Amino acid sequence: MFTADGIDVIKTPPQAPRANAFAERWVGTVRRECTDLMLIVNERHLATVLADYTSHYNDHRPHRSLGQQPPNPPPRIVDVTAARIKRRPILDGLINEYSQAA
Template sequence: MLVLRLAKENPNWGYRRIHGELLVLGIKVAASTVWQILTGAGIDPAPARASSTWAQFLRSQAEVLLACDFFETVTLTGVRMYVLVVIEHTQRWIHILGATPHPTTAWVAQTARNLVMDLDDAGCRARFLIHDRDGKFPALFDSILADAGIKVVLSGIQMPRMNSIVERWIQTCRHELLDRTLIWNQRHLLHMLREYERFYNNHLPHQGIANTRPLQPLPEPITDPAQISQLDIRRHPRLGGILNEYHAA
């Protein structure tokens, strides 16, 4: 059965992630059915994440919200790399702005300019951007965004839930990519992150947006049981099998 195959080949996936992958393949099935199949096979499905009042507030303002943050990773040679990412709350569209061992004022300011150009090209009408009080964000970063009509909102001290969307993405990136990869150098890191960016934006079903994908709509569901039984599902590995995409042949 396809549910058990997905669970076996991707042991870090929970039942909601498997449910989303089935929807991407055009197989409409209830999440509770996936949970029952996994439970019946003795596979412990991951619990659903609880919502919160703050999360509901972020969703209500999602159309005009961006969030960004730095996260760190270390190469095999011991060099600490700083990665800057931005996520759009509405579509969960991720933008990896770059990675550097030295996040200088000039470098961070240039990423802000690049972000503004990318948003203009995409027709994004963001009005607010959330980031924390990290000293790596210079005043020039906020000024460039303000000139583009985007007001910076600082999160509270030691309050990661105020920027929960991007924090959750960073956790996902670590769990699915960085914790399973040995990074050689900056070039290798950027290659891995670009591949994950394309995978996340174009294939990964996201629970926060009804299991759709940031840049791709879901296909029409398959309603004929006979057609489902005849599906030939092919696995397309990325990055040597660290990431898996599934498509109907």
Template sequence: MKVLGCLDIEVDTSLPAERVVRVLDRLPQQRGLPKQLRVDNGSELISAKLLDWCEEHRIEVVHIQPGKPQQNAFIERFNGSFRREFLNAYLFENLTQVREMAWLWRTDYNEQRPHESLGNLPPAIYRVKLENSSYDCLSLREVDICSYEWQNTL
């Protein structure tokens, strides 16, 4: 499985299940829905709201084992890049600034930044090469491609 970019990014002081579902509701407009959702055991990812949403959309939910982040290695790699290249690289003045800059970072990550796992192509270019590709599994974690819980440290 190859990660074909950051599908969405949500930044706030907390991200309950309702917010995760709202982000997932945006996916069909972008790439369609995955067949499987791989998640850790964060409270928002084991909630009835998320599980009901997945059942309604016929998406299999796979929970990784507690304490086994390697079972979600692709998102762990993404989280490390996001933390190193974005969160640890800037001092933010407010949540609005974080949101705006996160969206710009996401755009660069998807459209400009070469990815070694994709033959040093950005995901947007790699995806064009795959023509009509679909993704089978979406990986989520408390800190993930769909949401990032921003710790207000100002």
């Protein structure tokens, strides 16, 4: 499937954690900011937590390499000095997201 789209598949060597730096960075970020701070009960709970965190990571969390913007930024820029701010807790308050109040 990948070769049909012109994508080269590169196999990483077994037990070489530095071979896939992007995956290692993602796993480390998820562990530091999310799963190390929670008690995960079962696989379903883990899937829910990871889905919520992934949404937060891509839609709201600032990324240094993107000029403090998320990968999927909101459609409009808001002047936060003149707007009312609303806080929305994510993962039962482990993370908070802020947006303009209506």
